[in-house]
Amino acid sequence: MEEKRLSLRENLASLDRLQFLSVLALFFLGVASIFSAGAGFDGRGSGFAARQLLWGCLSAVAYLGVLQVGYARFLSWAYRIYAFALVLLFGVMVLGMTVKGSQSWFHLGFFRFQPAEFGKIALILVLAKHFCRYPPLTLPSFLGGLALAGVSGWLVLVQPDAGSAMVYGAIAMVTVAVAGAPWKYPAGLIGLMMAAVPLGWQFLKEYQKMRIRVFLDPWVDPLGAGYNVIQSRIAVGSGGLLGKGFMEGLQSKLRFLPEPHTDFIFSVYCEEFGFIGAVGMLLLFGVLFWRLIETAMRTKDSRAKVLIAGISAWIWFQMAESIGMSMGLLPVTGLPLPLVSYGGSSLLALSVALALAQSVYISTLKTY
Amino acid sequence: MPDFRPVLNLRLKLWRAAVLLSMGILVGGLYFFQVVHADTYIRLASNNRLxxxxxxxxxxxxxxxxxxxxxxxxxxxxxxxxxxxxxxxxxxxxxxxxxxxxxxxxxxxxxxxxxxxxxxxxxxxxxxxxxxxxxxxxxxxxxxxxxxxxxxxxxxxxxxxxxxxxxxxxxxxxxxxxxxxxxxxxxxxxxxxxxxxxxxxxxxxxxxxxxxxxxxxxxxxxxxxxxxxxxxxxxxxxxxxLTLDLGAQRLAADLMKGYRGAIVVMDAHTGEVLVLYSSPSYDNNPLAWGVSLREWNALVKDPEKPMLDRSISGQYPPASTFKALMGLAALEEKETTTALTAHCSGAFTVGNRTFRCWKRSGHGTVNLLRALQESCDVYFYQVGLKLGISRILKWCSLFGLGSPTGIDLPGESPGVTAGPDWKRARFKESWYQGDTVNYSIGQGFLLTTPLQIARLYAVIANGGKLVRPHLSSTAGVVARNLSLEKKNLDVIRKGLDYVVRRGTGRQAGSFGITVAGKTGTAQNAHGDDHALFAGYAPMDNPKYVAVALIEAGLHGSSVASPMVGEILSYLLVPEARGKAQ
CATH class of the missing domain: 3.90.1310.10 (Penicillin-binding protein 2a (Domain 2))
Known part of the structure; x- marks a missing residue:
């Protein structure tokens, strides 16, 4: 069916404003926290914040571009995009073998590009398409979808980037559940995974095992891996109800917190803005999820429903993991807090995904 | 096709509930740490005296x-x-x-x-x-x-x-x-x-x-x-x-005093490196304790290049030491036998170019053994043309020329085995027969490190195995069998024996052990010729292979060959140490 395309102005006028404003608010809270976190590295702080703003501009351009193209075309290109993502992931893996040590990004001049982030969009698109062409009501179709997620997830896992691989897993689980798989399939899968935990332990790298042991008891290794967990929890807890105030957090300034501008950004934020600020940020995420899922319910396009389920799963998993980790309630994985943590590839990928969701929203307003 | 949308919407509602529930748990966690237990953490933060x-x-x-x-x-x-x-x-x-x-x-x-x-x-x-x-x-x-x-x-x-x-x-x-x-x-x-x-x-x-x-x-x-x-x-x-023998290394340093160049000694069977000396050398003690920028620059910019390890990073034409490989390749490819002779009149003409033998008066009629013994260039010019450049390059690569030996040291040079493709790409010129003629006496677009030459001679000495040189005793022996015919190897070994017994390398043989090897004189565009000798001992049951290269040392026969003889004798006859010469 041929549709009349909307102009950019018309597109912008029909955006889901609440969703857009929550995203914008999260981004600027992030920039402020990055600035504060960076102030600990004598003067380099403004550098990170400025770069994040630059990435924000770049992401805005991508956002508008995706809006104009529309989600339907992205879905029609899903398999090609997915294949391209696999090539990139494979490329980065080969590069990682030749360059000493692990490598999860391409150097693009000034910036580094992480294919694992791009791969999340590709995976969501291909799953949305796959599950609507072959609903996961039968075992082959269910396993087919898992295989799609498995291939790209495995390429990410061997980089090695276990954290991102878990995001791939979360995306696959949520999309398959939303796409209407009988409960016994995902339940069976989770059972299998539980059974495989002791086996999987053997394959973990020593630092990963340490992270899990430390999660169970940070004082196992108070100088090494546990140090981060203890210090992060001190940062969050010492924020109290109202926080110490913007730029007043000492835990991050004195470098008691590792990676304050990326992995532990939420701890920095919590120390300075307290419980009230933290709940405020969670409310913003809540609004975002509410609007995303609302859009998914409104659209008549089944593919778009699964698409948005995948996007929300991605943001939800990283949010829950990052916040849980900062309190020491979940193991350290190094996943960024979506829209808030410093990181260009992550921000760019998220803005593409959120623009896809907006594009779905706009399509629900059309009268036929 | 049935309409799944109601199912999907139901599932979406469930998903939304799950998300909100998880966020509630997070808020609960934050309440626990930031409100209930805030005092504890505020105290911990202020007391951060770790x-x-x-x-x-x-x-x-x-x-x-x-x-x-x-x-x-x-x-x-x-x-x-x-x-x-x-x-x-x-x-x-x-x-x-x-x-x-x-x-x-x-x-x-x-x-x-x-x-x-x-x-x-x-x-x-x-x-x-x-x-x-x-x-x-x-x-x-x-x-x-x-x-x-x-x-x-x-x-x-x-x-x-x-x-x-x-x-x-x-x-x-x-x-x-x-x-x-x-x-x-x-x-x-x-x-x-x-x-x-x-x-x-x-x-x-x-x-x-x-x-x-x-x-x-x-x-x-x-x-x-x-x-x-x-x-x-x-x-x-x-x-x-390490497999290094410091005593032998010291002897190498004494022998090289006043010369630029390198001496390499390797166990022909295992690739254990016993001597790897590069002259002139530098004292590494000040570097480990920190030197000023001026001292560092003086060291790096020294025209004698003391920090260049000539044994593994210096690249030189193998010159006549290459003839052993040429002879072996010709035998293996059945392009020559010991019965086949050639006439050396002192010069050889290809097209309109004339290539001279080092002995202007000519060697007369020579076979392979005699050609090795007297290092007759004209004989190998003809062998080279019979083999052709592609087969020569194949044999170079088989013997590890043109690629690093894999020794456990950083900064090794691969050498150069440039062929027609390279010449076309570099000079936009096609390959002439004259280039092949140059190759066959180890000159032209062919450069090797002293260690690569030692490895080449180790193949001849150990009966056909290409070993990987190593310095750490933990590195282990890596040897690849090249499947060479024993009778062909025997011919070359006999030729190398003649070189020392009555040919150009006689001075290598005056140290109480039987040495076999080959002299070489490498043309040097920048000054006097480089002198080379590559050999092994004992002749009938080779244990060590040694190479000496002296930059601007003129003829291999006079400078390099006695060095190889003396250092091999030091290693093989411990009781004769200090009494040599």
Whole structure:
């Protein structure tokens, strides 16, 4: 069916404003926290914040571009995009073998590009398409979808980037559940995974095992891996109800917190803005999820429903993991807090995904 | 097709409920830490008096094959402190004053710069002053002015007893650079650490280094230690035993005195390297202790290039030593036999170009054995043309020319085996027969390292196995069988025997052992010809293979061949040591 395309102005006028404003608010809270976190590295702080703003501009351009193209075309290109993502992931893996040590990004001049982030969009698109062409009501179709997620997830896992691989897993689980798989399939899968935990332990790298042991008891290794967990929890807890105030957090300034501008950004934020600020940020995420899922319910396009389920799963998993980790309630994985943590590839990928969701929203307003 | 949308919407509602539930749990967690237990964490934060000290590991020592020390550690002291405590009270000024009063010249600016460079976190210890001797340290600590916030830390520094004798092999350690620090971001290194910069020190960094230790201490408000919270001792690095024979290496150094060049001796069967000397050499001790930029530049820009390891990184035409490979290739490819002869009139014409034999009057009628013995160029010109360039290149690559030997040292050169493709790409010229003629006597677009030549002769000596040279006794023997015909190898070995017995390499044979080998005189565009000799001993049951290369040493027969003879005799006849000649 041929549709009349909307102009950019018309597109912008029909955006889901609440969703857009929550995203914008999260981004600027992030920039402020990055600035504060960076102030600990004598003067380099403004550098990170400025770069994040630059990435924000770049992401805005991508956002508008995706809006104009529309989600339907992205879905029609899903398999090609997915294949391209696999090539990139494979490329980065080969590069990682030749360059000493692990490598999860391409150097693009000034910036580094992480294919694992791009791969999340590709995976969501291909799953949305796959599950609507072959609903996961039968075992082959269910396993087919898992295989799609498995291939790209495995390429990410061997980089090695276990954290991102878990995001791939979360995306696959949520999309398959939303796409209407009988409960016994995902339940069976989770059972299998539980059974495989002791086996999987053997394959973990020593630092990963340490992270899990430390999660169970940070004082196992108070100088090494546990140090981060203890210090992060001190940062969050010492924020109290109202926080110490913007730029007043000492835990991050004195470098008691590792990676304050990326992995532990939420701890920095919590120390300075307290419980009230933290709940405020969670409310913003809540609004975002509410609007995303609302859009998914409104659209008549089944593919778009699964698409948005995948996007929300991605943001939800990283949010829950990052916040849980900062309190020491979940193991350290190094996943960024979506829209808030410093990181260009992550921000760019998220803005593409959120623009896809907006594009779905706009399509629900059309009268036929 | 049934409409799934109601199912999907139901599932979406469930998903939304799950998301909201999880967020509720997160809010509960935050409430627990930030509201219920806030006091505890506020107290912990304000009392953050944890300090971290790092103990650099003791580096493994390096020995030669007889247990002689090549790299050892000596104790010195560093003066350490925490940035948190140093920043407070003019510490750099006070310390600089104290140090100069005790005869150790340091300025406050030096100290401040060094602190700033190492600062990673205010609670992580930094080094203010390094390389203090025990006596100096005792003197300083006894001074009542010595700041209580600082403390001495015993550290190991590296010295190389063999110095310039083996500096190309051991290399040296130095302070880790910012680039290296970024490269090794695994947390095993910190600013100010020592890291292998060259040679074995760099190649076996992982083995030699060990693991750093750490200690966390609680301090009072003035930065004085109250108690130790946790320690993790440093793990010593592993010692390394090399296959090098320092005695033979010393002999090589004596022989090379006054010359530029290299001597290589290798076990023909295992690839164990016993001698790897490059002349002139440099003393690596000052480098490990830190040299000024001026001294460093003087070393790097020295026209004699002492830091170039000529044995593995110098690239030279193999010259007539290449004829052994040419002869073997021709036999293997059935392009010649010992019965086949050629006439050498002193010159050979291809197209409109004339190529001379080194002996202008000619060698008359020669076969392969005689051609090797007298190093007749004309014979090998003809062999080369029969083989053709592609088959010559195939044999070069089979014997490992044009690629690194894989020795366990950094910075090895691959050599050059350039063929028609290369020439077309580089000069946009096609390959002439004259180029092949040049190749067949080891000149032209062919460059090898002395180690590659030694490896080539090891194949002949050991009966057809290409070995990988190595210096560490842990490296293990890697040998690839080239499946060469024994009778062909025997012909070449006989020819090489004749070279020393009655040909151009007679001077290699006057040291009480039977040596077989080949002389070479490499044309040098920049000056006098380079002299070469490659050989092995004992002749009938070869054990060691040796190569001597002397830059601008004119003829291989007079300078290089006695060197090889003497060093092989040193290794094979221990009782004759010191009595040679």
């Amino acid at each position: 300090r971290l000290i790092r103990f650099p590991p003791v580096r493994g020592e390096i020995y030669d094959r007889n247990g002689a020390l090549l790299a050892v550690n000596v104790t010195t002291f560093d003066i350490m402190g925490y940035p948190m405590d140093i920043e407070k009270n003019d510490m750099p000024e006070r310390l600089a004053e104290l140090l100069s009063a005790h005869g150790i010249p340091y300025t406050a600016e030096d100290l401040s710069r060094s602190i700033k460079r190492q600062s990673w976190a205010p609670y992580r210890v930094v080094r203010l002053v390094g390389n203090i001797t025990l006596a100096q340290m005792a003197d300083l600590v006894a001074d009542p002015e010595f700041p209580r916030e600082l403390f001495p830390l015993p550290v190991w520094r590296r010295t190389y007893p063999a110095g310039s004798l083996a500096s190309n092999i051991t290399g040296y350690v130095g302070e880790i650079s910012e680039n290296e620090l970024r490269q090794f971001s695994e947390g095993n290194y910190a600013a100010g650490d020592q890291i292998g910069k060259n040679g074995i020190e760099r190649q076996y960094e992982d083995v030699l280094r060990g693991t750093p230790g750490e200690e966390s201490v609680e301090v009072d408000a003035r930065g004085r230690k109250i108690r130790t919270i946790d320690t993790r001792p440093a793990g010593r690095g592993e010692d390394l035993h």
